[in-house]
């Protein structure tokens with residue numbers, strides 16, 4: 001029977017980033033991606049931070065720089081002006097393919113159009129073009145994203161019940177300013193937010209994301225009002241691509257390993273729940289998971305769970321100390337109405353960029369944010385930090401007064 005040291009289910013950023021160091025260590029690695037091509041269809045908006053991406057070794061050609069970020073609610077607007085390219089939007093397909101090239105150059109085999117299912121510990125079924133085959137592996141990696149298929153099949157965790165669901169159009173919009181991203185909050189995207197991220201040239205990604213089951217609305221139905229709200233900036237726009245995707249939006253699973261199984265990336269709750277930013281985080285998670293896997297594979301046979309214990313610790317640490325607070329804020333803002341958002345946007349607009357930025361990055365416990373918030377006095381610090389402390393749903397307007 002076909003056999004590998006490691007089979008990675010999922011050719012997203014987590015699976016591809018994990019494959020390179022494993023193959024580089026001389027292991028026989030197979031990455032299976034159920035879609036016919038790596039990086040297509042696009043399932044993410046690709047917003048990120050150049051400094052972090054460079055630290056991960058990604059080249060500048062993969063992103064379009066962004067210097068300003070505006071927040072717009074029904075009656076308020078504020079702009080965080082970085083005065084330079086502090087944010088960016090990734091060329092998602094090119095980035096995934098760059099990671100795939102690194103994995104292939106290190107010796108990993110990448111098989112597209114192949115769906116992985118767990119048969120039992122150390123045994124998988126691969127379905128490709130209507131045909132199934134059985135393969136053996138000493139370690140399987142669940143990098144299947146929100147699907148978390150192998151984690152669910154092996155009962156490592158039960159999957160995700162609360163998820164962010166996004167719908168996005170990539171447009172050619174010549175009138176859209178290419179150095180400013182826009183986030184729209186409030187009734188346009190109840191229990192979520194809408195966005196417009198410039199992508200370079202005349203390209204812009206315009207989308208809306210909602211948290212289900214907080215709302216039963218479908219983001220696709222809410223898209224047209226978002227375009228209308230941006231009508232002046234989208235004058236003459238033409239549709240280029242449609243994107244959609246799902247991201248976990250609940251407390252992260254505690255368990256990340258089973259016999260012969262590691263769970264990495266969105267499937268392991270490695271995206272930051274505040275704004276649903278995951279790309280750089282899942283790459284970090286994958287690169288921390290790889291040495292644990294390499295060490296565990298140092299002895300023969302299927303890897304027992306106890307040899308993966310280091311990943312239980314490192315995988316949780318990857319989420320960062322702020323993520324519990326980010327999750328509380330996620331639940332808090334999901335309950336905000338238009339008036340709440342007007343006030344929140346005003347508060348954000350009063351913050352200097354060096355305080356607003358760590359909030360947007362989900363670095364709630366960063367020293368500059370905490371020190372800066374406290375320097376502004378207790379009542380304004382409380383306004384900034386309240387969602388992270390209180391969590392849950394806003395109970396009424398008085399709560400935010």
Ligand SMILES: Cc1cc2nc3c(=O)[nH]c(=O)nc-3n(C[C@H](O)[C@H](O)[C@H](O)COP(=O)(O)OP(=O)(O)OC[C@H]3O[C@@H](n4cnc5c(N)ncnc54)[C@H](O)[C@@H]3O)c2cc1C
Nearest residue numbers: 010012013014034044045047116145166245265266278279
């Ligand atoms: C609408 C939306 C917007 C987002 N915007 C941003 C953003 O602006 N910035 C940011 O940083 N993050 C963003 N994210 C989050 C980010 O996309 C994810 O955190 C990141 O892609 C997770 O990477 P991953 O490799 O863990 O999972 P995924 O990217 O989901 O990759 C999993 C892969 O596994 C494949 N797969 C699933 N099941 C199987 C199977 N059984 N067999 C084989 N293959 C399988 C899938 O086809 C997929 O290619 C967004 C997410 C969504 C949904």
